[in-house]
Amino acid sequence: MIERGHHDMGGLPAGKVDRAGHDYEQWERRIDALAVLLWGLKGTRQIITVDEHRKNVEALPPGAYDSMSYYERWVASTVQCLIQRGVITTEELARKMIEVGSREQG
Amino acid sequence: MSDQGEYRPLTYFQLMEVSLRELLVEKGIVTDAQVDAEVEDMRRRGPERGAKVVARAWTDGAFKKRLLENGTRACEELGLEVPALKLVVVENTPGVHNVIVCTLCSCYPRMLLGLPPDWYKSRNYRSRMVREPRAVLAEFGLRIPDGVKIRVHDSTADMRYFVLPMRPAGTEGWSEERLATLVGRDSMIGVAVPKGPSD
């Protein structure tokens, strides 16, 4: 039901807490670092707010929110924030993803 | 190329992360050096920072009082910055046990504890800790007697929380450095208590 955000889960029934963790991969650390820089928290110019970031994470469809990993959600949200602000365009991102993708395969 | 030893093709989101970063560097919004520096900075921040604060509070009553009144300012005294946000330090006593959660996302005192563990950000922890703290704590191996009150802190806005655990018995005369070794990350979140002198 839309009146309760999918992220707004306090008090919902859930299972046992799995205490196993994972070592953060470098790409995860990089998106964390990038976001913190863009939020202006480390003396850098603030480009987007952490509030916009949260809003865009919350806007992910429930299935995506649940199946994406934590930092995959951060990548998606950061991209949406920057597109909304006009810092990057969808076209620029598309072309760059093609370029990086073919570099990887080449 | 991914960062593991053997080659694995980039996933969709890994591809997007690389692409995003390259675009932003091209546009002069960030530099690779800035990103690398921030990654290294976060690698260096671990729970030992928080443990220092706890050990100081255990040995210096005036510092502890300042810490409970204004967590941010007290941490700055130790050279630890808690930028932008305000740190609220909550104290465990024989009658009260504190535990922290962010039901809405994953707010966490990163500057004192490093990156949060996966379980703190998990659906199960975020859903259940506000509703059945005793059951969840028991799953972590921590049984809180009925006579002890539990305060669950849900970080919903600009404050960040940090639990000041109780000093274990049998540690009289210990140095701050030695005391800090007893204080693990989970005791500063509230899902554990510090090790004892003989643990």
Next chain:
Amino acid sequence: MSKAKYKVGERVRVMKAYPLGHVRTPYYIRGCVGEVERVCGAFPNPEELAQMRDGLPARPLYRVRFLQKDVWPDYRGSPGDVVEVEIFQHWLDPA
């Protein structure tokens, strides 16, 4: 910056509303009655910051303490157990 309307110890009720948008007042606490544990200060409104607006003027933020037995009808812990939540003034009415 708006002046804080509520004082420490005052009883407040969380608005029982379910608006869309970015909201930092959790669903589980809406409509509940608690007491102000502290006045945190004034901060820009996150509901507006999320929409790329400046969230000004800053509004008072409170930590409100709720007895768990008042929040969950089937709560099975100690009667003194509490949950403490940060809530902006515009979500609070006198109780």
